[in-house]
Amino acid sequence: MDVFFALAIHFLSVLLNFHTGSDQEKKIAQRTEAEADDTAYIQQLIDNAHPGDTVVLTGRTYHVRSLKLRSGVSIYSSGVLKQIRPDSVADFTMSKQYSPYPLFHGSKVKGISLTFKASTYGEALYLDHAEDITIRAVAATGDSTKLQSFSGFYLFESKGIDISHVELAHYGVTRKSPHYYQRGTGIRLQTCRDVRIAGSHIHHNGENGIFSHSSTGIHIEQNRIHHNGMSGIQVAFGSIGMERDYKIINNLIFSNAADAIDINNPSLDRRVDLAALIAGNKSFDNGWVKGEKTPDGSGIATLVGLKNVEIRNNRSSRSNRPAVYLRDCDSIEIINNQSDNFAEIVGSQGSVRLYKNTFSGLRLLADLKAEKLLLDSNHIPYLAIPNGIIVDSLIFRANELRGNINVNMQGQLIFKDNTLHSSSPYGAMILRKVNGARLSRNRISTSQSDALCVHDEAANVVIEANKIRSPAACIKDSGSSRLKIIKNSLSSDTSGGSPATAVILSRPKDLTLSNNTYYLGDHPIDNTEIRSFIGLEGEGTVFINGKSRKL
Numbered sequence: 001m002d003v004f005f006a007l008a009i010h011f012l013s014v015l016l017n018f019h020t021g022s023d024q025e026k027k028i029a030q031r032t033e034a035e036a037d038d039t040a041y042i043q044q045l046i047d048n049a050h051p052g053d054t055v056v057l058t059g060r061t062y063h064v065r066s067l068k069l070r071s072g073v074s075i076y077s078s079g080v081l082k083q084i085r086p087d088s089v090a091d092f093t094m095s096k097q098y099s100p101y102p103l104f105h106g107s108k109v110k111g112i113s114l115t116f117k118a119s120t121y122g123e124a125l126y127l128d129h130a131e132d133i134t135i136r137a138v139a140a141t142g143d144s145t146k147l148q149s150f151s152g153f154y155l156f157e158s159k160g161i162d163i164s165h166v167e168l169a170h171y172g173v174t175r176k177s178p179h180y181y182q183r184g185t186g187i188r189l190q191t192c193r194d195v196r197i198a199g200s201h202i203h204h205n206g207e208n209g210i211f212s213h214s215s216t217g218i219h220i221e222q223n224r225i226h227h228n229g230m231s232g233i234q235v236a237f238g239s240i241g242m243e244r245d246y247k248i249i250n251n252l253i254f255s256n257a258a259d260a261i262d263i264n265n266p267s268l269d270r271r272v273d274l275a276a277l278i279a280g281n282k283s284f285d286n287g288w289v290k291g292e293k294t295p296d297g298s299g300i301a302t303l304v305g306l307k308n309v310e311i312r313n314n315r316s317s318r319s320n321r322p323a324v325y326l327r328d329c330d331s332i333e334i335i336n337n338q339s340d341n342f343a344e345i346v347g348s349q350g351s352v353r354l355y356k357n358t359f360s361g362l363r364l365l366a367d368l369k370a371e372k373l374l375l376d377s378n379h380i381p382y383l384a385i386p387n388g389i390i391v392d393s394l395i396f397r398a399n400e401l402r403g404n405i406n407v408n409m410q411g412q413l414i415f416k417d418n419t420l421h422s423s424s425p426y427g428a429m430i431l432r433k434v435n436g437a438r439l440s441r442n443r444i445s446t447s448q449s450d451a452l453c454v455h456d457e458a459a460n461v462v463i464e465a466n467k468i469r470s471p472a473a474c475i476k477d478s479g480s481s482r483l484k485i486i487k488n489s490l491s492s493d494t495s496g497g498s499p500a501t502a503v504i505l506s507r508p509k510d511l512t513l514s515n516n517t518y519y520l521g522d523h524p525i526d527n528t529e530i531r532s533f534i535g536l537e538g539e540g541t542v543f544i545n546g547k548s549r550k551l
Contacts, residue, residue: 037084038062049073051111057081066122069106074113081118090122091148092183097190099150102126103140106133114138121146124168128156135163142171142184142205149173149184149206159193165200172206175229175257178294182206182229189215191238196221203227209256214238219247226254231262231296232286237272237305246276253283258296260286260316265305271330271350272306279312287320299323299339307331307350316341323359326352330371342382345373354378364389375399385409387432407458408432415439423447427470431480433457438464445469454480456507462486469493473535479507486512491519501535505542512543 042064045055051072059078065086069075086101099122106112106127113134118124124140127133140152149172155161172184184206189195194217201224202209209225212218213236225232232253237243246263253260260283265272278301287297296302299316300323303309307330316323316339323339326332330350334343334357342361345352349370354362361382362375368389379400387408394409398417404424407413413434420442422428427449431437437458444451444466451470454461456479463484468474469491477483490502502518505511513534518525536542 036063037065039065039067039084043067046070046073046075054113057116064103066101067104069104069109069112071109072111075104075116076113077116079117081116081120083118083120083122086121090150092150093148097150097188098126098128098154098156099123102150102154106130109133116140120152123150123152123154125153126156127154127158127161130155130158130161132160133158133162135161136165138166138168140167141169144170144173144204146184147173147182147206149182151185151188151211152202152205153187154190155188155192155195156190157192159195161192161195163187163196163200164198167201167203169202169204172229174204174227175206175289178257178289178292181257184229185209185211186225186228187211189213189218191215193217195219198222200224205229208232208234209253210234212236214240214242216242217245219249220251221247221249222251224252226252226256228256230256231258231260232256232283233261234259235261235263237265237267239267241267241270241272243272244275246274248276248278248281250280251282253281253286255285255288257289257294258287259298259302259321260319261301262296262298263301263303263306263309267305268328270305271328273308274306276306276309277312278309278314281314283314283316283319285318286316293320297321298325299341300337301325303327303329303332305329309333310335312336315339322363345370349373370394405429406432407434407437409434411435413437413439415442417441419443421445421447422449422451425449427451427453427472429453431455431458431461434459434461436460438462439466440464442466442468447471450474450476450504452476454478454483456480456509458483463488467491473504474502476504477506477508477511479509480511481509482511483508484512484514485516486514488516489519490516491521493521504535508536508542510541510543514543 054074054076057077057079061080065084083103102123103120104125108129110131115137118140121143152168152171168186173182175181185208186202186205187210189212192215196219198221204227206229208230209228209232211234297320299319300314302325304327310333312335314337319341322344323341324343326345327347332352334354336356338358342363343359344363346365351372353374355376358379362380363384366386370391372393374395377398381402383405389409391411395414401420404422404426420428428444428446428451430453432455450473451468452475454477459481461483465487467489471493474490492502
């Protein structure tokens with residue numbers, strides 16, 4: 001409906017603004033349907049037109065091969081341009097990304113408006129070194145039998161291109177297998193700048209819906225992109241890092257065979273400052289071919305080798321791979337997104353912030369090295385934190401968390417104002433190794449094991465003003481250095497039978513235990529009974545309410 005509405009509006013504007021210096025419309029009306037090849041006649045009309053003219057093709061079928069555009073001469077067709085099968089067949093290759101027979105070819109042209117409907121064997125439109133081009137209400141279908149298909153639109157070293165309310169489909173064979181794909185992209189941008197793609201419908205193409213390489217100032221908004229053989233939107237990078245200013249907002253991206261959005265800079269030498277906003281997109285069912293998983297399929301976005309990217313207010317469901325996947329990034333903001341899948345962070349990271357997101361879980365992989373990782377006010381039912389990660393500053397603040405958190409890392413941990421519940425046999429949190437940690441004002445509970453275990457390789461840990469509840473020990477220390485347990489509410493849950501020892505201290509090393517409140521279930525313990533809730537084992541030194549005690 002959007003395409004036909006836009007066609008009607010554009011047609012009215014053409015009638016109002018048509019340049020009267022040529023009689024193209026009258027001449028076209030004299031043509032007959034029986035003539036097999038309209039190429040030469042239409043090309044003559046374009047060549048004879050003056051800048052500011054619009055060549056108008058009325059509502060019938062035109063059989064054409066390839067037409068050359070001219071600066072200032074616009075095309076408006078209410079008929080259908082049906083491309084004649086070329087005499088020789090060419091295939092897409094990485095060294096030859098455009099065909100010798102596009103329907104429209106514009107080289108070094110500018111100041112053109114295009115509206116048409118077409119079926120093509122090559123591209124519907126190929127622009128190189130063009131500028132100030134408006135493409136509106138185009139509907140084009142490609143050759144759905146071609147394995148190495150060219151794109152619907154191919155734009156090379158062009159700028160100031162406005163594409164809106166277009167439909168591009170069936171450029172290339174539908175993907176048949178999760179293990180391989182065919183060529184054929186809806187819109188392909190190569191070394192372009194200032195391109196807007198809006199309100200369009202891009203679907204059932206062999207490869208990507210939209211592909212952008214080595215381009216800057218690319219705005220993709222309010223499109224429907226689905227059933228393409230690779231990612232809905234893919235951004236790739238050249239050697240000089242010119243890519244910047246990407247806005248991918250309010251798109252509906254679904255049933256593509258790979259990622260919803262894939263932005264992948266493979267260079268290990270640099271992170272590209274993309275200055276990108278990915279916001280308000282909705283996606284589902286990406287990363288599948290006939291019910292089988294493909295190697296890709298992020299629900300919201302895959303980001304590799306980037307910095308300065310904000311991912312905000314996106315929604316995804318039923319994606320094959322993590323909703324958000326980050327590798328080797330910096331200055332990444334992930335805000336108020338929702339997905340039924342994980343977020344996954346790997347490789348070397350600078351600063352990453354997750355705020356007010358809902359994910360089914362968060363996975364940090366074992367090779368993670370990060371400067372700062374901040375999780376603030378998220379709902380994350382499952383956390384996977386492997387041994388050996390290196391994070392200078394790992395901060396959890398005001399999150400709703402489930403499961404066991406295992407901390408075995410180089411760096412500092414801040415865990416503040418979180419709610420953490422675990423039914424794991426390993427408890428709620430294990431501090432195996434950390435260079436410094438502060439746990440404060442959290443609500444921590446377990447249903448079957450010790451709530452918080454601190455091992456001897458964890459140093460300078462402060463556990464302060466938390467509410468901890470467990471059927472076993474609330475806190476169990478195995479000889480960490482300079483542990484402080486102060487002002488906590490420690491409850492021994494009686495639902496499993498007899499009360500457990502709330503705090504177990506084994507071989508303490510200058511441990512401070514001060515101003516904690518102990519409960520049996522919901523009932524506070526009298527001061528005379530507190531000693532029965534503290535277990536001291538082995539040799540060491542403990543400061544209990546300011547008094548030193550040697551074991």
